[in-house]
Amino acid sequence: MKKKKINTGKLIIFAVAALSALGLVIFLMYLAFGKEEDVLSYTSMPIESGYAYDVSDHYLTYMTDNSLEQVNLKDNSRTTTNIYAADGGFSVSSTMTAFYSGSDFQIRGYNAVSLTGTIRSVAAGSKYCAVLRTSNSSNLDSIVMFNASGQPVFDTIEFNDNKVISFGFDTADGRETLWVICVNIESSTPATTIHLYDFNNDGALTYYPVFYDQFIEQLAFTEDSVFIIGTQDIIRYSRTGSREQYRVGIYGKKVTDFRIGDGYVYFLLQSRISDAEHTLFVQALAEADSPGTTSMSIYSGEKIVNAFLQSGGIRVITPTRFLSYSYAGKLSKETELEYPADNAVELDEDRFLLVSDSDCYFVTIAS
Secondary structure, three states, X not given: XXXXXXXXXXXXXXXXXXXXXXXXXXXXXXXXXXXEOOEEEEEEEOOOOOOEEEEEOXXXXXXXXXXXXXXXXXXXXXXXXXXXXXOXXXXXXXXXXXXXXXXXXXXXXXXXXXXXXXXXXXXXXXXXXXXXXXXXOOOOEXXXXXXXXXXXXXXXXXXXXXXXXXXXXXXXXXXXXXXXXXXXXXXXXXXXXEEEEEOOOOOEEEEOOOEOOOOEEEEEEOOOEEEEEEXXXXXXXXXXXXXXXXXXXXXXXXXXXXXEEOOXXXXXXXXXXXXXXXXXXXXXXXXXXXXXXXXXXXXXXXXXXXXXXXXOEEEEEOOOEEEEEOOOOOEEEEEEOOOOOOEEEEEEOOEEEEEEOOEEXXXXXXX
16 A cells, blocks of 8 residues: 655644644733742841841841941941940931930930930931830830930920820921820720820920720821821821811721822721731722722732832732732732741832841842
8 A cells, every 4th residue: 555645844834833822822821820920139138037127218227136237228338336235226217326225325426325214215307316214113104305416405295194105206398296196094994195296396296186996006197197097997187287087997907008199198908817817908098088998908818928018019928929919909920939938028119128037138129
């Protein structure tokens, strides 16, 4: 029987067509299911996980057993300051670094100052530094103000009926406003109060209403607003007249980040319930008489270690992955982490600090 010859030309055409079809299928599957990846590079940092560390302005600062270490994130230059003990704390702003231990307080570059009582915390502004101390005899709180040269200024702020829960400075747009959140623990129902001290106006005091129905956890400042963030509501006050504009319920959630953009203030929230630690919520509130609320949720599929609102979208770190979402809630990039994440701290738009067991890494994002 005469054998049929194989038509190699047709075979080649068929193979090319089959490969093209397969390539098209793979491409369509990538569009449907695939995700781009960020390129992450890791630089080991000599920061033990037990060290206190903080990111303020453009500095990463951490305290070792006998020194205060500071990394300038703009040029990666480093500064080391010897300290008396590591049982205190520190605060950093664009103009000063302040630290304390026991009753001793110091602004870097100037002599230490000894105060009566025990220092509980410090907060550095652009022009002044606030030092919170508690009397060893009466257990009452007070705040002592210092200038950037470490000299005491203004009168001591006394809190006879309240315990200071948290405090800090709003220094945006040239302001120097000290905010203080207090709780009156003497009353039958704990009452939270907020005080603002305008140190562009000799420390003029602005009071806000007393909150009996919830604890106030933090404040978010914009040019036009003060957002009071409680355990039940986000409450907007105008900076002029200090009157309430509206409140939006957030019961069961906590605010972890906020960002201003496009006429709205975006708040990032996580559930207080451990069973929902894989879900994020984003709430956009208008700086107006009404909130104009828009909101969405993001489901990561595993526990969220930390998340940040950035100009390009929402960055999410889970124990194994680095995720990028748009503000519409769409997952755009998904990258496996080289080291498992126990914690993560935002440094800037392109870097974050990754804590993995007892090790820390600078992680740089190259999209």
